[in-house]
Amino acid sequence: MRILLHDYVGYPYAVQLSRHLAARGHEVLLAYCSSTQNPRGIVERLPEDAPTLAFEAIDLGEMIPKHGLIKRLRMEIAYGKRLVDVCERFQPEVVISGNTPSIPQHRLVRRCRRRKIRHIFWVQDIYGMAALKILQRKMPILGHLIGNFFLMLDRRSAFQSDALVVIAENFVPLYKQWGVDPKKIHVVHNWSVLEDLPVRPRENAWSAKQDLGSGKRFLYTGTLSMKHNPALLLALTKMLDESGEGQLIVVSEGSGIEWLQREKKIQNLRSLQCMCFQPFEEVAEVMGSADVLVAVLEHDAGIFSVPSKVLSYMCAGRAILGAMPSDNLATQLITGQGAGRVVDPEDIQGFCAAAQELLKSPDVRNKCGEAARKFAEENFDIDRIVSRFEEILAP
Secondary structure, three states: OEEEEEEOOOOHHHHHHHHHHHHOOOEEEEEEEOOOOOOOOOOOOOOOOOOOEEEEEEOOOOOOOOOOHHHHHHHHHHHHHHHHHHHHHHOOOEEEEEOOOHHHHHHHHHHHHHOOOEEEEEEOOOHHHHHHHHHHHHOHHHHHHHHHHHHHHHHHHHHHOOEEEEOOOOHHHHHHHOOOOHHHEEEOOOOOOHHHOOOOOOOOHHHHHOOOOOOEEEEEEOOOOHHHOOHHHHHHHHHHHHHOOEEEEEEOOOHHHHHHHHHHHHHOOOOEEEEOOOOHHHHHHHHHOOOEEEEEOOOOOOOOOOOHHHHHHHHHOOEEEEEOOOOOHHHHHHHHHOOEEEEOOOOHHHHHHHHHHHHHOHHHHHHHHHHHHHHHHHHOOHHHHHHHHHHHHOO
C-alpha cells in the first residue's frame, strides 16, 4: 500500500511504525510538524531503511505558541492546509493520522473523504475534551463555546473516518455513546521503541559527559510547561538540597524549565541540573543514568491520555515517581504493574514523601524497575503491532 502516516509530534513509536511498514514493502511517507517544541524520533533516513520510506517536516516558519489562543488557532488552520497539500502531492491509498489538533485533523479527514482515500483516525487523546476543560477555566463563556467547537470537530472526524485506532479500551464506550459504529473501532495499545531503549548502566558515556554526581539521581525528561506544575520538581529539589542525598536532572525545553532555572538562581538550589532535549540516540543512556524517573501530568489532561514518556520510562528498567490524576491511564499502568509510586498532581507533600521512600529503599526501586521492564518486553513487540495495523489498513 501507499501510506501517508501523519504524526503531529513525530513521536518515536510513530517513526518506528513507519520504518517497519516500509520494511514490509509498503511505500510510506511520515509527515510531522517541525514547529512544535517536543522530543521526537529520528525523522531522517538511516542506511538500513527501506527505499520506500520518506519523511516530510511541515514547517510553519515559527514555533506554535503554547499560549496565545488566537495565534495558535491561526497557525493550526495554516498547518491543516499544508497537511492537506502534502496529502495531495503524495496521493496515498490510505492515511493514518494521530496526535493532531482538532482543526487540522478534521480538515485532513474531509479531504480524504472527498478523494475517496481510506482514513484511519489514530486516537491518542480527545483533543477537544482537554481543550474544553482548560478554556472553560480561563474564559468561562467563550471557552465553553470554543471547547465544544473542538469536540464537535473530533466527533465529525470520528464519524467520517473509515476506522479508528484507539490506545485503550476506555475510549470505546465514549465513541459508542457518540454513535460511532463499534465495528470500525480497533484497540491498539501504545508502546515505546524497545529496540532503541535497552536498559543501560547507571554510569555510562552520557552520565560521564554530563559529570553527574555520585548521589541518587531523579530525572525528568520530556515536555515541561507551566501547566505541568513544575512547582512539584522545585519541591523535590529543595528536599534533595536539605537532605544532601542526590540531585534532580530535568531534560526539557519551554516555559516550565525556564521557570525552574530562574528559581534555581534565585534560591541558590544546588541539587537541580537543567538541560535541553538530548539526541534520540542518547535517550537510553539519559534514562539509564537515573535511579528514579519522574513523570508529571496535570488534572486538565484527558483521562484517556498516556504520556509517551511513561511508556519510554517502562523500557528503561527504572522506578517511576509520578504526580498524575488517579483516573488517568498512565497512573493505572504504573500502579497496576508495580512500576513505581504515583500521587495526585496537587499533593506536593505526598510527592516528596513518595520520593523519600524510593530514595531510601533500593529494594523497592529495583523491584519497580524490573516490573517496568518486564511489562515493556511483554507488550512492545513491534512485529505484532505492525501486523495488527496491516489488518486495520486493509480495505
